[in-house]
Amino acid sequence: MTEYAIQAENVVKKFGDFTAINNITLNVPKGSIYGFLGPNGCGKSTTIRVLTGLLSPSEGNVDVLGLEIPKQSELLRLKIGYMTQKFSLYDDLTVQENLEFIGQIFGMETKALKARIEEQLSTYGLDQLRKQRVGGMSGGQKQRLSLAAATMHKPELLFLDEPTSAVDPENRRDFWEQLFDLSDQGTTILVTTHYMDEAERCHRLAIMEAGEIRADGEPEELMAQMGVNIVEVKADNLRELKEKVIRREEVRSAAQLGIRLRILIHQHIEQPIEWLTQTFPELDGCEMNIARPSLEDVFVSVTGEGRQ
Incomplete structure (x- = not known):
């Protein structure tokens, strides 16, 4: 006990x-x-x-x-x-x-x-x-x-x-x-x-x-249970892309990390890379990868409701 x-x-x-x-x-x-x-x-x-x-x-x-x-x-x-x-x-x-x-x-x-x-x-x-x-x-x-x-x-x-x-x-x-x-x-x-x-x-x-x-x-438990999929996108015009993706209700948040955009997508989207490609045709052919959650992702997911 x-x-x-x-x-x-x-x-x-x-x-x-x-x-x-x-x-x-x-x-x-x-x-x-x-x-x-x-x-x-x-x-x-x-x-x-x-x-x-x-x-x-x-x-x-x-x-x-x-x-x-x-x-x-x-x-x-x-x-x-x-x-x-x-x-x-x-x-x-x-x-x-x-x-x-x-x-x-x-x-x-x-x-x-x-x-x-x-x-x-x-x-x-x-x-x-x-x-x-x-x-x-x-x-x-x-x-x-x-x-x-x-x-x-x-x-x-x-x-x-x-x-x-x-x-x-x-x-x-x-x-x-x-x-x-x-x-x-x-x-x-x-x-x-x-x-x-x-x-x-x-x-x-x-x-x-x-x-x-x-x-x-x-910490590991919180990262596993955060309820989002994370996709990192390498593309041109990341600032413009960020403004577009955060308008979607399926997206919890997005943050630029150097030459990549890290996008947190609600877990009910089972194929997040396919969803991004279909929703934003300009991403077709861009490099996209599923990323491991970080504690910063957890923090963003559970705080600042309504903040982008």
């Missing part, structure tokens, strides 16, 4: 007349990496703040690590780590001093704290930087320090709010390897992102838009 680190049911959060999250239900299995994918302003950060007890829900029930939230939020804070999008440690302290400070906040005893600092410095490649003042570090180094600080007290659950938004692709990849190591050790991780490649790395994924969850499942 699956054990859950987070169970939220019909959660609503309103600010006055504005509904930031609307009727969200989610179940996050223990030990998994669960992603929230969505554009800025869709409610990802608000959801994290509700789940951590920083905000009280307007409606609904939230259970995190067996604790009723927000009623038992103080107990929860000893069991979770939280890494924000903006770097939140102290620039005028050294790497080691920052980790010491975080450990002391969580009441770690001197001997255990010293051992844990050495472990974290080694794990996150910060040993040679222990005496470095944080203000002079690179974005990737600060990111590693933030993760080391967020996991100083060995939290059962780690919340990461767009943690890689300010680092380069190589550091992003290394960061995700560290997340998989934590997951293998039993840590549950909830991470928000707007990067498609990061979302594909998650064990499970929720796609959010306008405060609502539009899709929820394993």
Whole structure:
């Protein structure tokens, strides 16, 4: 039987007349990496703040690590780590001093704290930087320090709010390897992102838009169930072609990728290439291929109703 680190049911959060999250239900299995994918302003950060007890829900029930939230939020804070999008440690302290400070906040005893600092410095490649003042570090180094600080007290659950938004692709990849190591050790991780490649790395994924969850499942499962066929067309005048195809109700969306047009066609069209050729005679003789769905295709299919 699956054990859950987070169970939220019909959660609503309103600010006055504005509904930031609307009727969200989610179940996050223990030990998994669960992603929230969505554009800025869709409610990802608000959801994290509700789940951590920083905000009280307007409606609904939230259970995190067996604790009723927000009623038992103080107990929860000893069991979770939280890494924000903006770097939140102290620039005028050294790497080691920052980790010491975080450990002391969580009441770690001197001997255990010293051992844990050495472990974290080694794990996150910060040993040679222990005496470095944080203000002079690179974005990737600060990111590693933030993760080391967020996991100083060995939290059962780690919340990461767009943690890689300010680092380069190589550091992003290394960061995700560290997340998989934590997951293998039993840590549950909830991470928000707007990067498609990061979302594909998650064990499970929720796609959010306008405060609502539009899709929820394993990335491969979502791609298999999206209900469209995808055709890539190599032809002349792609901009003109796009304007024509998106007027058809059979077409969910179309996007130009270099010299190709990627067209999402509703699945009730069983022979999409033949349909395109018959519907648009100018495509006769053009190169057309069925393409594998991507997570970006899923995102486009379940969000932005009416958007072209």
